[in-house]
Amino acid sequence: MINSCPDLTALDLNLYLTSDMQSPDWKNWLLDHYISQWNSLTSLRELKLAGLVEVDWTDLLYNRPQHQSLHSLFQRNDFIHTLRLDWLHVYQNSVAWCTALVESLFPSLRCLAGPADLCITVAKSRVIAPRLEVLEITAEFDRRKRGGGDVFELLAAFSMPMPALVKLLYKVEGSEPSILKMRELGQFLAMAPGLDTIVIQHYMQYPVRTEFLSIVTTPT
Known part of the structure; x- marks a missing residue:
């Protein structure tokens, strides 16, 4: 459905399986699966990804063929000006970001x-x-x-x-x-x-x- 909306400018994705948030956490491969299908969102300007999900931040560090969904998403949508990554009570290990990378992904x-x-x-x-x-x-x-x-x-x-x-x-x-x-x-x-x-x-x-x-x- 999302991929059929090429004029979409804002996307707010809350990764809960039920409204009461009692379902198991989303897994990283599920996020990869959905993001990999968003090939035509060239008008996207605002993106929010939130919820109970464990994100492999190294997907952003390296453009790896096996797990490159997040990296490719931002490379395809370099006009995104508002980005919210709001994971609830899910903390990841520190990531070695560098300024060249963030400038490339979020120009x-x-x-x-x-x-x-x-x-x-x-x-x-x-x-x-x-x-x-x-x-x-x-x-x-x-x-x-x-x-x-x-x-x-x-x-x-x-x-x-x-x-x-x-x-x-x-x-x-x-x-x-x-x-x-x-x-x-x-x-x-x-x-x-x-x-x-x-x-x-x-x-x-x-x-x-x-x-x-x-x-x-x-x-x-």
């Missing part, structure tokens, strides 16, 4: 929601960072390893200036409180002078609760 990107590794790499890009308007980062915090607590440290150290950025959302989940490094946050914010909305969310797993920090600036 028109303006709005991104996705895992911290991808967001940080996009922020490093001299091509994408200056025009990025929205950045929504999802991270997992674990004191025992490099994780969500270091996101703003990395952004402060490596980001390019982001004059077009107007919204920043940072979501972190963990079994204990995360550490928000205010000095590094301030350094990053200095590179985004047009920012008017900041939302920081921390999801505690045990007990289940959500803490919010929202900052909205208005012109004086």
